[in-house]
Amino acid sequence: MKNVTKLLVAFIVFCMLAFTCANQNNVPKIVKEAFAKKFPNVKEAHWDKESETEWEAEFKMNKVEYSANFSNEGVWLETEHEIKTKDLPKNIIDVLKSQFLEYDIEDVEISETSKGVFYEFEIEKDETKMEVVLDMDGKILKKALIEENEEEND
Known part of the structure; x- marks a missing residue:
């Protein structure tokens, strides 16, 4: 055996x-x-x-x-890299504290696309997980719940 x-x-x-x-x-x-x-x-x-x-x-x-x-045609779409929460600028921390106070930050990435540079967050509160995208000025561009099956596919 x-x-x-x-x-x-x-x-x-x-x-x-x-x-x-x-x-x-x-x-x-x-x-x-x-x-x-x-x-x-x-x-x-x-x-x-x-x-x-x-x-x-x-x-x-x-x-x-x-x-x-x-x-497939060789067009660059996006570049990402993780950063530490402690390395976030104050204006971004302030937005997170005011809008998502009860959430814990699980992951932070900087994403660069042809449209600009953004902060992407995965945040969690109890069983609820969200993806939040902020521009460099702290404007919320996206707020979406993360479904469990989405997580398994990542």
């Missing part, structure tokens, strides 16, 4: 590695070129197919973990 378990585990690991390698090799050349142009100092990235029309690269820059999304 132990041998069967070991073989099964080895097979699963092999399949995961094969899938990862396949994703790395299937990234369209135009997407990799767009990534290299946008991030010329990044030498290594891990690629995943985000959807039928989108690719995501995960990489480190200045010791910070980033992700960047590109369309």
Whole structure:
């Protein structure tokens, strides 16, 4: 029985590695070129197919973990990286305290798109989880409940 378990585990690991390698090799050349142009100092990235029309690269820059999304045509869509709550500016903290006082901050990311730079928060109060997006001035751009099945897909 132990041998069967070991073989099964080895097979699963092999399949995961094969899938990862396949994703790395299937990234369209135009997407990799767009990534290299946008991030010329990044030498290594891990690629995943985000959807039928989108690719995501995960990489480190200045010791910070980033992700960047590109369309199949090589159009840059978004770059994100996590930040610590203590690194948020006072105006953003003030908005969170006034609008979401009873919520705990679970995750904070800075998201850059062609429309600008934004703070994205995942906040929680009891069993309620929300995604909140603020612009750099503290204006609330999005407030949405996070369903449990959405979380499992992330």
